[in-house]
Amino acid sequence: MRRVFEASIRRSLLFIILIFTVAIFGVYTFLTIDQREIPETEVNLINVTTAWPGADKRDVETNITEVMEAEIFSVDGVDSVSSVSQDGVSVLTLELSDAVESNDVVNAVNNLAGGLSGELPENAAEPEVRSIGTRFPLLSYQFHADERAALDDIRSDLETLERDVLQMEGIEGVTVKGYADETYVIALDRSAMVEANLNPNQILTEIEGALNPVILGQEKTDGDIIRLSFQDEVPMSVLEQVRVGSESVPLSEMAEIERQPADPEDIVQYEGSPAVSFTVFLASGEDVPSVSREVEAVMDEGISGLPDGIEATNISSERENVEDIFTGLYMSLAIALIAVILSTSLGLSLSGSVTVMTTVVLSVVIGLIPVPWFGVDLNQISVIGLIIALGILVDDSIVVNDNIERRFTLGDGRLDGVYNGVKEVAPSVISSTLAIVFTFSPLLLLSGANGEFIKALPSILITTMIVSTVLALTFVPAARYLLKQRKVPEYPGLLGRLFTRGGDFYADKVLPAIIRRPLITFLTVLVIGALSLGLIRFTPFEFFPEADRSEVTVDLIFDESQTIGQTHEDANAVLDHIKNEMPHVEASSLFTGTGLPNLFGASLDQSGPNTAQIALEIDKTKQSASETIDQYEAPLREAFPEATIFMETIVQGPPASAPVTVELYEPDIEQLNAQANELESMLEEDGALVTTNLGESIPTLTYQIDHQALEENGISISQVKNELNMLSAGIPIQGIIADGEPRETTLKYSGASTIENTEIVRMTGAQPETYPLSDFVEVSETESPKYIHHRNGDRMVELQVYAEDEAAANETIESFRDELPDSSEMIIGGETSDQTDFFIEISILFGIILILVYLVIAVEFNSIVMPLIIVFSIFLAISGGIIGLFVTQTPISFLGIMGMVSLSGIVVRNAIVLLDFIEARRQSDAFDINEAIYESGRARFKPILLTTITSIIALTPVALGGDALFVPLAVTVIAGIAFSTILSMIATPSLYYLYYRIRYRK
Incomplete structure (x- = not known):
């Protein structure tokens, strides 16, 4: 071994050159590695969406959702399935196992959906399967003007800009909010249709035939192949020329083609002016600064070509956030490096x-x-x-x-x-x-x-x-x-003399005093460490802190039956109140409808015409985001009791759920909804704020078909449903193009037709017989939720509970659980439960860590007792970390816990090397046990103190830097290392001396 070492050491220059060459690759990695603000977290989900226009939510549940759920679990890699059935659409969300590739599962689900198409309703659309990735907003602009018409004029410009950005590398998608599409309604005059002896199906067939593309193929002439094509007309003009029936009646004589604005999904405004939101999303695994600069160049060029009167404001730039954060972190890194240089020069x-x-x-x-x-x-x-x-x-x-x-x-x-x-x-x-x-x-x-x-x-x-x-x-x-x-x-x-004198004092004065009374010394240290653990009760707790940002979002949920126009008006009233009450608000954006495009960590679980989100930019030098929420959220709820209001800010960590969630399972949907409403009322009586995935019940017209009357008169149920469909939602027609864009088009009866004046026609011979539709349908007014939710095939309702007194809320929930029938089941979860699960998991991992550390030390010292002496320093380090958090009143947090786990590996180093020195000297027979301890203390005093000082100085900039995410970690490690170093230099020799006296009977 020595020969190999000598041969290598004599080539030290060559070896050092090699090391520096390898380091160049490290520098390259540092300069080219992707940068982002927080770690990227994968979302392994797949959505399966199946539209069935005009269908009731219960029909959707029975004929689509349950059919899909019955087969979907056969796909490998699917862990759980959640679904929501609502009028006209079924959405299944598949949660995948961590080990599977989402693309493989998407292909398998697509194949499954294709095989099930024959079992789904005839007029249901093909299921759409897509993977849901983490949509990470890179840039968000607000295009705003004094008049809405000015924004409508630049729609094509923004669509061009959207295409340009989507073609860039590193971009996952672009979301444009604030525009409403136009729709076309073919409103049939039912009296004219009856007079012409026509029914809706005949008219629909003629329309679809006129819109279908003509396929002519090709022909051979004199050995040459000639392709045939057809010069088609503009589809809207085609509709006007459609003729129906044996008499070739023009469609225009029995229907009006009405151009109508569609109900918008979003209404956006910026600082009170009409606006359009343009948000760019980063693809997975991409570098934020470099991609952002390229996108900004394209955006700047596109914005420069817009007409006067249009302003573009960048309301969110991830590049700026990353650069600001990394400037501070790199400064801390540089200070830490300087601290290492200075501290090593001390000794x-x-x-x-x-x-x-x-x-x-x-x-x-x-x-x-x-x-x-x-x-x-x-x-x-x-x-x-x-x-x-x-x-x-x-x-x-x-x-x-x-x-x-x-x-x-x-x-x-x-x-x-x-x-x-x-x-x-x-x-x-x-x-x-x-x-x-x-x-x-x-x-x-x-x-x-x-x-x-x-x-x-x-x-x-x-x-x-x-x-x-x-x-x-x-x-x-x-x-x-x-x-x-x-x-x-x-x-x-620089402090060499001081270190030497300190080592001598430790070896000649402290250690002799310790080993004279080793048991008392150890017990004293043990009591100090144990008592410090009790300080955890007096230390604040915050799992993930808020970011030091200037954005505050306000979620607004109004009555389910509200139109988006009414919601926008109500949301503006809330915004005006906020501006009057909060002088530190510098800018505001309002998104009515589906809400913010995943900005500022804000999202709405169930968005719609009755929801809105306000994004506020505040002057955080006057008041922080958390202080703003604490001061204004409760008064805002009191001022607008008709709305459910949440004020939030960006939290530095993974997205969190509600503090408490309750999942209720019950096969009977009426009983399930009643249970959810009862529990919601009980919790609200206790002062909690509760939302559910049912939403509020909305006024509903229920059509009940008289099947006996249908049988008596020879009328099919499909005829009745078709007529009801034509009176309400109508039949969608695909393939209509207007202004170069596909437009949603619906065939339905005109507004003059009602259930009372509509008749069903039955052909019995030369003369058809007519029956009033009202003879077969009874209309009743009720209220019902908009959604039916399943989880893993079972009907369920989830309640999200926000309560100041969580203990009282949990007590209410538990008492309600005791009253549930045997057919019902309740599962309690939420952020609090997730945190409990985390502490259980980290406790298990910590136990594994202790076992691994113990085994390493046991192998090193060939002893089963010696490792216990060294592991004791971990206990002291954790005690010291808690003392540090208590003294500074820094919250115990996720990263604070990570700091305590980190200490487990850091602090054992000093004890290992110290005991290794003692053992080597004891076994050499040149020293007795006392001298071995003294001389080892003298030799190790400077390295132990020097490494401790270096670690503390390196982390001090982080502890003093003010970033709430990392302060708990830095404080924990600094205090843990300092406390453990001081006490382990007392406890480790005393424990070793006790071990030696017992082991060798001396």
Whole structure:
């Protein structure tokens, strides 16, 4: 082994050149890796949408939804199925397993849907299957003008701009909101139709025949093939020329073709002016800044060509957010790097300091090379991982470098000093690194969105720590050998004398006092650590904090029966009130209908004509987003009791559900709806705010067909349904083109026709017989929900509960559960439950981490007791982290918990190396047990203190930087390392001494 080492070390220059060459690839990775604000989380969902125009929601449920659900579970990779049936459409949402490719499942579902087409209603559309990806908004513009007509004039320009952007690489989609399409209605005059002895089916057949394309094919002439084509007319003019019936009656004589504006899905305004929203979405795995700059160039060119009077305002730019965030993070990274340089110079010689500093930088750079293979990009979490890495990477280099210098001081030659210095500490360095790797590896198994969110942290730390250890055992000795410096200063470093005196005081005064009363010392430390755990009750909790942003969104939900026009008017009243009451609002946008295009983390679970969202830009220097919500949400609800109102801001983490959700399952739909309404009323009486996926019941006209009357008069049920359809929604006609665009067109009776004056015609001979439609249909007025929901094939209703007193709400829910019949089932979930599941999962992973760390140390020391001494430092580190959070009143959060898990690997390093030194000296027979402990403390005092100082200084900019997401992590690690270092330097020797006395009976 020594020969191999000597052969390698004599080629140190070549090896160092090789290391720097590899580092170039790391620099390239850093410069080219994709950047984004937060980690990208995958949404593994598929939607299957089947339209059935004019059908009632119960018919949709029976004839489409249940037919699809019965077969969909046969597709491999489908974990669960949720569905919603409503008038005219069925939507199934498939949640896929993490291990499957969504494209494979999409193909399988498409094949399944094709095979089921024969079982679906004849006039139902083909099911549409599409994968739902994470739509990440890159840029959002508001095009606004004083008059709506000016925006209508630029519609074609925006459509051209939309096509240009969609063709760019890195773009997933573009959403344009604010325009309403036009529709055409072929309004039949029923009296004229009856007079001409025609029925709707005959007219529909003639219309479709006129619209169908003519296929002429080709013919051969004198050996040449000639393609035949047909010069068709503009479809709208074709409709006007259609003739129907044996008398070839012009369609225009029995119908009016009416051009009508369609009901808009969205009404958008910006600062009170009519507006059109134009939002660009980034494709998965793309770099935010580079793609954004390219899109902005195209947008700027398109905007410059718009007429006067049109203004374009960029209300959201992810590039600006990323650049602002990374400016602060890179500053913290630079400060951390400077902190490493300064702190190492405090206790190391110039050559040692330069070697350690270079090793740390190379470890970070080279450690980045494999990161993209983990599916990790450069985001807030990965940069924080680099900052944490800088604080702990110095450990290996300092330990190896310090021991090499110690060997030089003891008189070893240049080669012997390097070899012996590495040989003595290599086992403990490798073991401590394995402990860190085993600490962070289980975090890669964290499930769900939380696992995707934090994935970058363990990935960065694992790769950089492995590289750091390799370089500490290779690059550091090579550099020290190449520097040819055997003479080590008596007091190396700026504070070398102080470190030496501190080590002497620790070895000569502190350690003797500790081992004189080891049990009392250990118990004192144990009590201090245990008492500190109780501070968790007095420490605030916030799973994910709000972002330091200036956007606040206001969700508005009005009565289900409202038109979009009425909702827009009501939403403007709310907006006017907000502007009058909130002087720090700088700008506002209003989206009535489907709501914001996934901006600012805002979304509406069930949007429609009765919903709206307001996006406010506030001056956060006057009042933060959370303070705004706390002050104004309750008064806003009091001022507008007719609306359900939520004020929200951007949260730095995966999307969260309602604090409490309740899923009710019951086969009987009437009973299910009644249960949901009863529980909703009970919770609202307790002061909770409740929304449901049923929505509010809306006025409904129910048509009940008299089947006995149909049989007596020989009338088919399809005739009655067709007539009702023609009186209401009508029959859609495909293929109408107007102004170069496809337009929705419907064939229906004119407004003069009603159920009372419409007759059903039955051909019995030469003269048809007519029967009043009202003889076969009874109309009743009721109220019913708009939706029927299923989950995994069972009818269900979900309630979202927002309560200040969650304990009281849960008590009400539990009491309601006790009264449910045996046929019903209740499942309680929500954000609170999700957080509980996370703590259970992280506790299991933490247990696995402790076992892995224990096994590594057990192998290193060949002992089953020694690892317990070292693992005790983890307990002290967690206690210290809680003390730090309590003293600073920093909330315990997701990343605070991650900080505590991180400490598990970080703090065991000092204890491993310290005990390794003690064991080596004890087994050499040159020292008795007391001297072994004293001299090991003297040798390890400076490296332990130096690495602790470096870690703390590196993370201090993050702790003081003010970013609420990372402050808990930084505070936890800083306090945990400091507390653990101080107390473990007391507890570890005392525990080891107790172990020695018991083990060897001395």
